[in-house]
Amino acid sequence: MFNAATIWQVVVNGASLSAIYVLVALGFTLLFGIMRVVNFAHGAFAMLGGYALYYFWGRFGVPYVIAVPLAAAFVALVALIAEGLVFRWFYQRMFESMIALLGLNLALVYSAVMIWDVSERSIPPAFSGLIEVGGLLLPKDRLMVICIAVVVLVSFWVFMTRTRQGLAMRATAQDLEIAETQGINTSVTYRIAFLIAIFMTALAGALYAQIYSLSPFMGDRPLMVAFVVVILGGMGSIPGAALGGVILGFTESFLATFYGASVSSFVSFGVVIALLIVRPWGLLGTPDGARA
């Protein structure tokens, strides 16, 4: 059971799952950390990303490397309408946002059912077969997922730490009023943060839909993942989301390979509940009271 081939399979699957999970969770944690909005409609945006890729790559035949970011950017731009109509009312209103965005999730998912019906579709794979790296056989499509995610995550990191707009975003997350007195246009900052968050979510959804399957209800799983990862890492903490995504991705890949998918769900939920009770602010978060 524990031979080298299986271990490699677990590692590569774990890495590609982690990549997707980190993307999903970063979007979620960004919306929470900056706007104080608990985005229960997160899965729906991931689902839309899947459909966008289905059209751009599967139907229109845009080259894959362009189709993936294009699909995500398209969803993010369309989502700006949702930002103006829905999200804007609920910034800094955590409880109301949960209920209202659950409503948005319901509306988006069932609109998708009306447009595309409930049947599962599949996005044609961009790459098939294996590639040999140093005597190891690795599946190409999984490697592609990892590459795309790494590129996006690195550019996100550069944006947050090396640009003025990223600095403004971090300032807004720390203290809204003081950021405003320093001349930061917070509504523009909010909109940029929203765009980035939905972009990453839609991207993750597109990659996820290509690996598994595409249906209006596929968003449930990414939503649960976002919850689990963000709670693991600490709500609103960006390094926490990265750490949590990696932990969850590898654990799930390991448990699902050796013990089955339902065991892995039970274990991950159980661990998170236990962690929440002992340390509700997560591994890298800060307790509510301690925030200065």
Add this chain to the structure above:
Amino acid sequence: MTLVMRIAGACLVVLAAALPFIDKDGFGVTVGTIIALNMIGATSLHLIIRTGHVSLAHAGFMGIGGYVATLTLMRLGWPFPLNLLAGAIAPACLSLLIGPLLLRLQGKYFVLVTFMLGEILRLAFLQWSSLTGGANGIFGVPAPGPMFSSQAGFYWLALGSSLLCIAIVARMLTGNMGRIIDSVRDSERLAQCAGIPVLQVKVAAFVLATGLVGIQGGLTAHYLQYIDPGAFTSVQSLSFVVMNVIGGMRSLFGPIIGATFMTILPELLRGYVEMQHVIFGLILIAVMAAMPGGVVDAVNRARQFLSRRTRGGNLDSNLPRVVARQ
């Protein structure tokens, strides 16, 4: 509660009880039964919400009640009221065990944990197929005795249970106990300083509420003669929350109005199942954006506004107008 409201309430109860005589074709009775059943879930969740916690595991607890009531009846052969009682005690016991842990959590963390707890319970119903029948569920749950096998008979049973549940919750929310619960929600630290055992109060409300919703689970299984995990998903939990939100979370009338509305609306939109969900979603967004206090709060505000108008307005409501004119 004023005298007028009491009389109105009594009239409504009498009217509800007389429904099977008024409505001959039985459709109204069917809807009435579902409303009565949903009121159990909505009002019991209301009790938890009033302590300051929104639980998204309520349908999971309802499922435990449903399966325990079904299995004790069908496998162990327990008679009718006893199996329903078991269906109430089982979720209450579970929440007595985990409640003290969960209820230490604040606001959003509690919501997230209960959301996941609900998922775990649903997975358990789905995976433990030797007991629960897995995704296929259990068919042929018998009617609870000859007295309640007719449609009208079961309607009265559901209505009676629902009224009993509302009465229990109302008793908890009024008088000294009600003030204790309000203080726990509004200011936990202050309540603690006043010598209120905050955690015990919360756990008591949680245990009572999950026990009551277990009864809804058992009754629903009897009513549909069928039980499956699909009825106990997070969507159902959410729908209990929505009933409270739409009606209003600050008053017991809220979940009663909400449960009625949320049961009748799908019946009106029966031909358009997808559209119905979309409309639900939009209503939720609109309610949270415009009137987060729900229908009850909106009515109260409208009444205050009107009474100020009819009384010719007191000084402070006239003040802005006077100032503006100058």
